[in-house]
Every structure is written in C-alpha cells, then in structure tokens.
Amino acid sequence: MAEVRSPQTLLRLIEESGAAFAVVEDAVETLRLQVGDLAPGDPDAVAILRHHLLAIGSPSDVAKYFSLELLTRLAPERADATFLEVVEQLARSPIQPDRTYPVERAMIRQLGEREVTEALPALAVLAAREVYPLSRSAARAVAKIVGSTDQDVITDRLKRDDLPEASRPQELSAGVNRALWPSRKSSSARSSQERRRKITQENAESPPDSSQTCLRPESKAVRQRRLRAVLLGAGRDPSRCGNCGQAGRTEIGHLLPPNHGGSDRPGNLFSLCGPCRRRLPRGRREGFEEHAVA
Ligand SMILES: [Zn+2]
Incomplete structure (x- = not known):
C-alpha cells in the first residue's frame, strides 16, 4: 500500500x-x-x-x-489568483496551435462567472491575440465581467482607474470584439473555421510585444515558471539539465537573450543545472544573468 x-x-x-x-x-x-x-x-x-x-x-x-x-x-480566492496567473502565462507565451486547452478554458470561464475584475486586462490581451479557441473563451469572460459585448462599454470599463495595466483600452476592446465575432466576415461556418485556424497558426508563436505593457510585470520566479511551461508544452523536460542530463533544480535561459530580440519560443530556450550554469563562459551566461536582473 x-x-x-x-x-x-x-x-x-x-x-x-x-x-x-x-x-x-x-x-x-x-x-x-x-x-x-x-x-x-x-x-x-x-x-x-x-x-x-x-x-x-x-x-x-x-x-x-x-x-x-x-x-x-x-481556497476560492487563491483559485481566482491562480487562474489569473494561468491567463497571464497564456497571454505572454507561444501556444501550441493544434491544442484546444480545455482545462485552461474552464479556468477562464470561471474567472468570467466569478466576475474577477482584476483579470480583465490579461483576458483582453489573450482575446486580442486571436488564438482560437482560447481567445474566444477569454473574450466571452471579458463580456461576462463587464456585463456587455458592446465595444464602447468594454473600452470604458478598461479605462477605469482600478485597471492601470490596461494602457491601450481601445486596442484591447477592438481585439475582444474580433475574438467575440470571429466569423462575421465569412460566408459559411466551414470557411470561418478555416479562417480561425489559419489566424491561430499565424498568431501562435508569440503575442505582439505591445501586449506586455497591458500585463502585470513578471517577477523572475513567475517568468521561470512560465518558460518551464513553454518547454513542457513542446514535449521537453524542463527539470532536466539540457547539458549534462541530470534531473533536479534547473534554470531556464534564452539562447538569444530577449534584449537582443530572442523570443520565448521553445527552440530559443534551454534548461541548465547550477553546476553547468557556472561552467558557462561569461558571454554565454548572459541569458541567465538577465533573469537575475528582473
Ligand atoms: Zn547540468
């Protein structure tokens, strides 16, 4: 037993x-x-x-x-906070365009049903990314929290002082609107489905840089967790050192650092254990040292 x-x-x-x-x-x-x-x-x-x-x-x-x-x-309050973190991760990270993310969408729905106002900016960013079906769920949650699908009403709500991160309310609510009615321009259900799939593939890699300004700043620990999830989603084991193969505590770094245009795509990420990290030549340590600055 x-x-x-x-x-x-x-x-x-x-x-x-x-x-x-x-x-x-x-x-x-x-x-x-x-x-x-x-x-x-x-x-x-x-x-x-x-x-x-x-x-x-x-x-x-x-x-x-x-x-x-x-x-x-x-712990209902902690659940809300965790679901918001999930939405922020999704809003910031590359996603797998062939996945439907059912559990994540259940969390998004719950944020909408519980009317968690604090989640509005992150939900709006995720909606505006146009990665379906996630963005559709996020847009519906925004409409549920705001109590309206009207674009102007959503803009006004995002403008209020209690949501300082929503720095581009008009752009965000336009994105929510697109995600709410993604098939408006299409003539048939089939072609709208095709269109959504194509848009999702185009947008899957990473969100526009400007989205970052509408999300809460990311601490080092939160970023590490998010990058681990990106590796996990790509079928790699983030808790195994990419150099020596040891399992245990690792840190995730970028091959090309973000401040040199490096993305969070799995191909640009690698995990290293402490000893291997310390053995890196100074120049190559940069990706890791950058995390430490954050
Ligand atoms: Zn190692």
Whole structure:
C-alpha cells in the first residue's frame, strides 16, 4: 500500500525535484487519496494544486480538472489568483496551435462567472491575440465581467482607474470584439473555421510585444515558471539539465537573450543545472544573468 504523505512533505518533494511534472502529478494523486482530511485553505495543498494548474501544456491534462475543483473548494480566492496567473502565462507565451486547452478554458470561464475584475486586462490581451479557441473563451469572460459585448462599454470599463495595466483600452476592446465575432466576415461556418485556424497558426508563436505593457510585470520566479511551461508544452523536460542530463533544480535561459530580440519560443530556450550554469563562459551566461536582473 502506498504511503500517504502529508501535503507538506509532498510540497517539499516537488521543490527538491525542481518542480518536475511527474512529481507534481504524483503529489496531486496522493492529495486525491486524502481529500476528505484536507483543511480549507491548507497552504501546502494549495501550493501543490497551483503547481499543477500552472504547468500549462503538460502532456496529460485530465487530472487537472480535479485540481481545478479542489483548489476552488479549498481556497476560492487563491483559485481566482491562480487562474489569473494561468491567463497571464497564456497571454505572454507561444501556444501550441493544434491544442484546444480545455482545462485552461474552464479556468477562464470561471474567472468570467466569478466576475474577477482584476483579470480583465490579461483576458483582453489573450482575446486580442486571436488564438482560437482560447481567445474566444477569454473574450466571452471579458463580456461576462463587464456585463456587455458592446465595444464602447468594454473600452470604458478598461479605462477605469482600478485597471492601470490596461494602457491601450481601445486596442484591447477592438481585439475582444474580433475574438467575440470571429466569423462575421465569412460566408459559411466551414470557411470561418478555416479562417480561425489559419489566424491561430499565424498568431501562435508569440503575442505582439505591445501586449506586455497591458500585463502585470513578471517577477523572475513567475517568468521561470512560465518558460518551464513553454518547454513542457513542446514535449521537453524542463527539470532536466539540457547539458549534462541530470534531473533536479534547473534554470531556464534564452539562447538569444530577449534584449537582443530572442523570443520565448521553445527552440530559443534551454534548461541548465547550477553546476553547468557556472561552467558557462561569461558571454554565454548572459541569458541567465538577465533573469537575475528582473
Ligand atoms: Zn547540468
């Protein structure tokens, strides 16, 4: 019989593994066995569920519905905050155009239903990216929170002082409008579906640089988690060193640093363990040192 470990122990194992996705999944599986004993708001259980949900692009997603439900039940406020982080990750990162992101869309819907105003700028950026079906869900959540699908009403809401990040409200609401009615110009359902697929492929790689100004600034830890998810989504293991192959704590860096035009696409990312990072020649360390500045 499997030993039932406490959420605290499970979280420590996750941290020691460098948040390897297999370890996160095992931890969630163990939480499932003790779901009746978990106290509302248990901080360790909440942290584990958050690790799970933020690993966007993981190979298996079905178990995430359980994490979504349990997190909502244990700590509704933390669930809202986590779903917002998920939307921010999606708004900033390359996405896989052939994926439909059902769990992420469920989180987006929940932000809309719970009318989480704070999520408006990030939802609007994701809608304006026009990556379907994610952008459609994001646009609907915006309309739900604002209480209207009218472009002017959405613009006015984004202009209010409580949403300082929404620095280009007109542009954002125009994007929301496009994502709400993506098939307006098409003559048939089939051609509109084709069109959406083509647009998604064109926009999948990364969002326009200007989107960044409408999102909350990203801390080093948050960026690291986001880049790990990008690698995971591309079928690579971010908790394995790309140089020596050791599993454990790693840091993700850019081959071509962002301030030299390097993107967050998986092909421009690599993970290194501490010893390999220290062995890099000074010039090559740049991608990592940049993270440290943030
Ligand atoms: Zn290494």
